[in-house]
Amino acid sequence: MIVGVPKEIKNHEYRVGMVPASVRELTQRGHQVIVQSQAGIGIGFADKDYVDAGAEIYADAASVFAKAEMIVKVKEPQAVERAMLRQGQILFTYLHLAPDAPQTEDLVASGAICIAYETVTDNHGGLPLLAPMSEVAGRMSIQAGAQALEKSNQGRGMLLGGVPGVEPAKVVVIGGGMVGRNSALMAVGMGADVTILDRNVNVLRSLNAQFENRAKVIYSTAEALEKHIIEADLVIGGVLIPGAAAPKLITRDHISKMKAGAAIVDVAIDQGGCAETSKATTHQDPVYIVDDVVHYCVANMPGAVPRTSTFALNNATLPYIISLAEKGYKQALLDDQHLMNGLNVIDGKITCIEVAEALGYPHHDAATAVKA
Numbered sequence: 001m002i003v004g005v006p007k008e009i010k011n012h013e014y015r016v017g018m019v020p021a022s023v024r025e026l027t028q029r030g031h032q033v034i035v036q037s038q039a040g041i042g043i044g045f046a047d048k049d050y051v052d053a054g055a056e057i058y059a060d061a062a063s064v065f066a067k068a069e070m071i072v073k074v075k076e077p078q079a080v081e082r083a084m085l086r087q088g089q090i091l092f093t094y095l096h097l098a099p100d101a102p103q104t105e106d107l108v109a110s111g112a113i114c115i116a117y118e119t120v121t122d123n124h125g126g127l128p129l130l131a132p133m134s135e136v137a138g139r140m141s142i143q144a145g146a147q148a149l150e151k152s153n154q155g156r157g158m159l160l161g162g163v164p165g166v167e168p169a170k171v172v173v174i175g176g177g178m179v180g181r182n183s184a185l186m187a188v189g190m191g192a193d194v195t196i197l198d199r200n201v202n203v204l205r206s207l208n209a210q211f212e213n214r215a216k217v218i219y220s221t222a223e224a225l226e227k228h229i230i231e232a233d234l235v236i237g238g239v240l241i242p243g244a245a246a247p248k249l250i251t252r253d254h255i256s257k258m259k260a261g262a263a264i265v266d267v268a269i270d271q272g273g274c275a276e277t278s279k280a281t282t283h284q285d286p287v288y289i290v291d292d293v294v295h296y297c298v299a300n301m302p303g304a305v306p307r308t309s310t311f312a313l314n315n316a317t318l319p320y321i322i323s324l325a326e327k328g329y330k331q332a333l334l335d336d337q338h339l340m341n342g343l344n345v346i347d348g349k350i351t352c353i354e355v356a357e358a359l360g361y362p363h364h365d366a367a368t369a370v371k372a
């Protein structure tokens with residue numbers, strides 16, 4: 001198969017779909033890998049490193065898209081990239097379609113086979129291609145939140161851990177999955193007063209076993225959410241209903257009742273955000289204020305630590321990239337129901353039910369659509 005790796009073009013996005021070591025795994029198996037010039041420069045890989053791994057370097061994205069049978073990326077394709085997709089071409093990347101009608105429309109129109117990292121599943125009820133970036137974003141959320149609380153960013157002017165004789169900040173983590181657990185780990189480590197809310201009792205048990213008395217673990221009801229959000233200095237939004245738009249658990253009313261200078265880091269922004277007041281921001285201009293509450297809503301947080309993130313992402317994606325290249329998409333998907341769950345759009349049909357429901361498209365059975 002001819003596998004193409006374009007350079008990412010989202011704001012301050014320095015990750016890359018494949019590191020040279022992953023390229024070598026494909027070229028050793030007889031596949032052709034074409035990489036856009038400078039695609040890996042943000043994480044310290046020169047074109048020569050890719051050439052040494054057996055790749056060919058193409059000057060621009062247009063030639064990579066024109067030649068490749070499968071495009072491997074990190075972030076959802078931007079409008080100019082969507083325009084380069086074609087019927088029958090495989091796109092393997094994060095998509096986050098439910099809150100993104102224009103992207104969905106373009107992918108449907110393209111006729112491409114669009115497999116989303118974030119809806120690929122595993123045997124343990126997890127999301128193995130989302131998990132590594134959620135670990136990164138969860139850990140980063142506390143760094144971002146600590147900065148948002150600084151006075152120069154219009155925050156309350158609080159240190160997360162306080163100092164002897166002065167109370168620490170109250171950090172409220174909504175959603176105790178990959179993001180939430182990693183976020184709580186950092187917040188506890190910095191000495192903050194941490195509360196985690198989730199509505200899955202098994203998740204609550206496991207969080208309690210991990211954090212013991214270093215974090216409060218609370219069942220997430222509307223009442224509990226309101227109480228803890230209003231009392232918080234920093235709220236981390238880490239909820240997810242896989243494939244679906246994020247539930248708006250932080251309402252406009254909660255925001256108006258929060259303390260002036262409190263902060264929200266809405267990690268779930270890539271699925272539309274879990275605060276009614278959230279709108280996506282960029283690393284260049286990450287925060288804005290609503291009702292005196294600082295909002296950080298960067299949809300590609302791991303892009304800021306691209307070296308850590310690219311390696312972590314590639315460790316997870318490589319087996320699937322190899323499977324798609326070796327078997328072709330039909331066999332790879334039909335052989336592996338977990339990869340099939342990643343299929344969101346094929347030949348103009350939406351096969352992810354949450355996306356179809358969120359955006360009012362008919363839903364098609366994935367296996368039937370693949371066999372067609």
Ligand SMILES: NC(=O)C1=CN([C@@H]2O[C@H](COP(=O)(O)OP(=O)(O)OC[C@H]3O[C@@H](n4cnc5c(N)ncnc54)[C@H](O)[C@@H]3O)[C@@H](O)[C@H]2O)C=CC1
Nearest residue numbers: 133134137175177178179198199200220239240299300301
């Ligand atoms: N902004 C960014 O750069 C990044 C964003 N993300 C996003 O972060 C979000 C969370 O991802 P993960 O932690 O991997 O998901 P996860 O599936 O591991 O955890 C989500 C948790 O939310 C809980 N939840 C669902 N509804 C809830 C409710 N009403 N109240 C409280 N908890 C609730 C679930 O029980 C689950 O434990 C996703 O939208 C993901 O795409 C992930 C990585 C980077």
Ligand SMILES: CC(=O)C(=O)O
Nearest residue numbers: 133270299300301302
């Ligand atoms: C998951 C995601 O949105 C990211 O890593 O950018």
Ligand SMILES: [Mg+2]
Nearest residue numbers: 256258260291
């Ligand atoms: Mg207020």
